[in-house]
Amino acid sequence: MSFPPSIKSRPVYGVLSPRPGQAHLIIADGEGAGAVADLFASGPGIAERAHVLYTPGPNGTDDWAVIAGLGAAQAQRAASVPTLLFRLARVLLDAKAGTQCYLAGSEGLIGQAERDLMAQGVPHQDIQKEHRGSTVRRVQCVHCKGVTENVRTDPFQCSHCGLHLFVRDHYSRRLAAFQGVCIDAEEPGNIPPPVEKFA
Amino acid sequence: MLDLKPDFGGFFKDETFVGDFTFANSPSAVRRFPFPFDRDQYMYSVNIEPHVPTRPGSVLEHAFDIDEHYVSEMRDRARVLARDPLRCQSLPHMELAGWDLVELIMESLSRDYPQWFTLERSGNDWHWVNKPLGIDQRFTFLDPSTLPYGPMEYITRQMQGDFTLQDERDGNLWVDAGMVTTQADWSLDFDIGMNFFEWHAPVPLAHEKGIFDRALKFLLKLQHGAPVRRFNWTMTVNPLLDTAPETYPEWGPSKTTLTQANLGAKQHLRVELQSLFRLPRSNAIAFSIRAYLGSFQDLVTVPKWGRRLHRVVRDLHPDLAAYKGFLRNRDAMVEWLSKYDDGAPTSPGIWPED
Numbered sequence: 001m002s003f004p005p006s007i008k009s010r011p012v013y014g015v016l017s018p019r020p021g022q023a024h025l026i027i028a029d030g031e032g033a034g035a036v037a038d039l040f041a042s043g044p045g046i047a048e049r050a051h052v053l054y055t056p057g058p059n060g061t062d063d064w065a066v067i068a069g070l071g072a073a074q075a076q077r078a079a080s081v082p083t084l085l086f087r088l089a090r091v092l093l094d095a096k097a098g099t100q101c102y103l104a105g106s107e108g109l110i111g112q113a114e115r116d117l118m119a120q121g122v123p124h125q126d127i128q129k130e131h132r133g134s135t136v137r138r139v140q141c142v143h144c145k146g147v148t149e150n151v152r153t154d155p156f157q158c159s160h161c162g163l164h165l166f167v168r169d170h171y172s173r174r175l176a177a178f179q180g181v182c183i184d185a186e187e188p189g190n191i192p193p194p195v196e197k198f199a
Numbered sequence: 200m201l202d203l204k205p206d207f208g209g210f211f212k213d214e215t216f217v218g219d220f221t222f223a224n225s226p227s228a229v230r231r232f233p234f235p236f237d238r239d240q241y242m243y244s245v246n247i248e249p250h251v252p253t254r255p256g257s258v259l260e261h262a263f264d265i266d267e268h269y270v271s272e273m274r275d276r277a278r279v280l281a282r283d284p285l286r287c288q289s290l291p292h293m294e295l296a297g298w299d300l301v302e303l304i305m306e307s308l309s310r311d312y313p314q315w316f317t318l319e320r321s322g323n324d325w326h327w328v329n330k331p332l333g334i335d336q337r338f339t340f341l342d343p344s345t346l347p348y349g350p351m352e353y354i355t356r357q358m359q360g361d362f363t364l365q366d367e368r369d370g371n372l373w374v375d376a377g378m379v380t381t382q383a384d385w386s387l388d389f390d391i392g393m394n395f396f397e398w399h400a401p402v403p404l405a406h407e408k409g410i411f412d413r414a415l416k417f418l419l420k421l422q423h424g425a426p427v428r429r430f431n432w433t434m435t436v437n438p439l440l441d442t443a444p445e446t447y448p449e450w451g452p453s454k455t456t457l458t459q460a461n462l463g464a465k466q467h468l469r470v471e472l473q474s475l476f477r478l479p480r481s482n483a484i485a486f487s488i489r490a491y492l493g494s495f496q497d498l499v500t501v502p503k504w505g506r507r508l509h510r511v512v513r514d515l516h517p518d519l520a521a522y523k524g525f526l527r528n529r530d531a532m533v534e535w536l537s538k539y540d541d542g543a544p545t546s547p548g549i550w551p552e553d
Contacts, residue, residue, distance in 0.1 A: 009393065009400035125369075142386050142444045145285070163448065170401050174392040181444060185451030186527070 003131075010169040011107065013131040018043025021100035024050040026072075027088065027113040029081065030057015031133030032105025033066040039102060040070050047071045051091060055084045057106055058150045059134045059199075081109055085116060092120045104130045108138035108149060111176030124173055135198045139167055140177035147177050153194035155183045164191045203277060204333025211270040211331055217278075222438035222492065228267055229497045233258045234549050235430035235470045239510040241519075243405045245413050250426035250474045254550075258472055261311040262426070263304065264489065265359065270331050272359045272381070272440065279380040279441050280356070285388040286443070287352050289364070289376035296364045296376065297351035298341055299478035300485050304354050329357055351376055360472075360489030363387070365395075367482055372418060374398050375483075381440040381490045383433045383469060384447070384524060403518045421477045421484060428474040434525040434532075435469040438492045442469075457528050462535045463496030466528070468508065495535065501551040505539030512536060 003010070016039040018024075024046050028036050033054065040046055050072040056062040064077045078084035101117055103110040110129050118124055136150040146160025154167040158180065165180030172179070184190045207213050214221040224232065250262070258264045280286055289297060305327055309318040319326040323340040334357065338345035346353045355362045355378035363377035371394040379387035390398040395415045396406075405411060421427065435442055436453040457465060472489045499505035513533045520526040 007400035008406060009397040140389070142389060143446075143448060145388070168401070170389070171397075172389050172393065175389065179386075179389055182448045182451070185447045186454050188448075188452065 003135075006169045009171045011111070011129070011171055011173075013110075013129050016102050016104060016128050016130045018046055019100050019128075022049070022096050022098040024100050024102065025091065025095065026050055026052045026102045026104070027054075027084070027109070028052065028067070028103070029055045029084075029105035029109040029133075030059060030061040031063065032057070032103075032109070032130070033063030035104035035130045035132050036102070037066055037070060039104075040072075048073055050074070052076070053078060053084050053087055053091070055079065055081055055109070057133050058108065058136050061133060081112060084109075085112060088113060088116055092116070095120070101127045102130075103127060105132055106134045106136065107131060108136070108176070111138060111171075111173070114173060115176040118173065137167060137198050138177045139165065139180040140172070140175050141165055141180050143182060147175070148180070151180075152196055152198050154197045155191065155194055156180070167197070202333075203274060205270045205274060206331055206333055207270055208331065210267060212267050214268070214271045216271070216275045216438055216440040220437050220439070222268070222271070224493060224497055225267060229493065229500060230551060231257050231266075232493045232498065233430060233470050233472050233491055234468075234493075234498070234501070234504050234507075234551070235432045236507050236511050237547060237549050239507050239545060240514050241511045242516065243408060243410050245410055245417065247414070247417060247427050247429045250428040250476075258489075258491070259428075262307040262474070263311070263358065263360075263487065264472070265308070265312055265315070269359055273332055273357060275440055276356060276378075276380045279443075283443075283445060285445075286380050287355070287378045288387060288391050289349055289351050290392065293351070293364050293366065293376035293481075293483065294343065294349065295341075296366070296478055296481035296483035296485070297349055297354075299480050299483065300362065300364065301350045301354045302340070303476055303478065303485065304358055332357055352378060358487075360487050362488070363486045364478075365484040365486060367419065367484065370419065371395055372415065372484060380443075382443055382488070383431075383435075383471065383490070384442050384444055386444045388445075401522070403522050404516065418475060418484060421475060423477040423479045426474055426476040428472065431471040431473055433469050433523040434528075435467045435492065436465055436528075438467055438494070440490060440492070454524070454527055457531055459531065459535055462531060463499070464494055466495045466532060466535075467492045468495070468498060495532070499536070499539040502539070503545050503551060505536065506541070506543060507545050509533065509536035509540035 016035050052072045052075040054067045055078040067075050103113050114127050136152055138149055139151045140147045141158040144161035148159040155164045158165055163182045166183040168179045170179045216222050253259045305318045308316040315330050317328045325340050327336045361379045361381050363374050365372040366375045373394050377387045399411050470491045474487045476485045520529050
């Protein structure tokens with residue numbers, strides 16, 4: 001799926017395509033398994049140099065069987081995004097120059113993996129990203145700085161400070177999060193009913 | 200710690216920008232207010248001009264304007280930073296740009312305001328005296344262990360206005376450091392690390408007009424020693440310098456307090472004198488965002504400004520009024536300002552007497 005046109009900070013996604021590399025680091029969640037399968041199908045040399053980290057999506061989709069059947073040199077299933085990121089940190093300790101990075105799945109997983117890759121010096125322009133599956137958002141409360149995962153409605157209630165926040169398209173790669181801003185700051189208590197915008 | 204021992208002397212005002220809001224402009228400060236509208240309507244443009252000294256006594260007389268609010272503004276900045284240190288951040292690769300900024304500001308202030316600031320340099324041994332803030336600092340230039348803060352934070356705790364430092368890479372500018380406590384509702388903590396298009400992303404209409412493409416091309420050509428400037432503006436209820444998104448739930452309710460009786464005193468035109476300097480060692484660009492607050496009742500004492508402000512606010516594109524956060528109060532502002540617009544023509548330019 002593609003997202004409607006938005007402001008310039010809102011991430012845009014492409015389609016994973018194989019590029020020559022010493023190694024292929026592939027990180028996916030949920031329906032992102034399908035994008036990984038398509039990548040392998042279009043790049044016959046990838047599997048033998050591939051390391052895949054996979055976790056179920058925020059909507060519960062678990063296509064680990066798809067990943068396990070791809071014949072990647074290494075593939076691990078993590079129980080959650082945070083546990084996947086622990087594994088990623090270990091993988092990055094040994095990552096060679098010339099490693100190609102591919103991310104697929106939900107925006108929260110893609111954003112957090114991109115953030116951790118950037119912290120290791122990988123330019124964000126060099127990271128391929130393909131969105132598949134859930135559109136729930138990872139949102140930072142601009143007031144308390146807490147991040148709420150898997151936001152489905154706009155507005156929503158900050159899981160840290162309890163303020164009711166509207167969800168902007170303004171996005172920080174450094175935080176891997178959209179921005180949430182108090183919706184009733186000017187008229188406290190005047191909170192419109194939440195609308196299911198992300199699924 | 201930067202231990203402020205403020206000396207207000209006979210020039211600097213002892214006032215607040217929060218709580219009891221004792222901030223006020225003196226009559227001479229009103230006359231030198233940087234009224235930003237050079238005609239009777241407003242739309243975005245790439246309104247950038249060389250930042251050359253002009254008009255003695257005006258805010259454009261020097262590279263950096265130090266005015267009667269200096270000491271109280273620095274006290275307000277220290278208050279904000281004590282509460283929320285995330286308002287000042289510098290990514291690790293920006294330290295050299297911070298030193299460039301130290302040099303730019305210390306040289307400018309000691310040259311333009313020798314009665315308040317002195318800088319003695321002997322190689323990298325520097326001696327900086329800031330009399331209004333009671334600071335006497337010897338340090339080694341480029342050695343951060345000799346200052347109580349990182350270089351950018353150290354000097355911007357002594358400078359009115361916000362600062363950001365832009366790294367240049369990949370044909371773009373990246374806001375990778377900043378001191379932001381007098382902002383028009385944007386978050387450094389959220390935006391740090393973004394490129395020129397990303398941190399301007401929420402601005403309506405201007406992207407479609409190609410404003411940011413042209414502005415970036417212009418800024419990438421910025422040369423050391425040839426700074427540029429532009430004005431920007433918004434509206435603020437009460438003379439609150441720190442209109443931060445972080446604290447929006449605290450100051451947001453003030454927008455619902457305006458009446459025709461109090462609007463002239465409470466509603467302020469907030470003008471940013473923005474100046475940009477290419478830095479010599481880092482090749483970064485320093486962006487100075489200096490905010491001036493002027494109450495409507497003070498501004499209309501200049502007849503030309505009263506007429507023009509009424510026309511600009513009345514005719515502004517609603518998307519801009521919404522983005523600048525005053526759509527809610529626009530009709531009330533127009534009603535109040537209309538009393539100061541007799542329909543007479545106004546002269547071109549921003550200056551009150553022209």
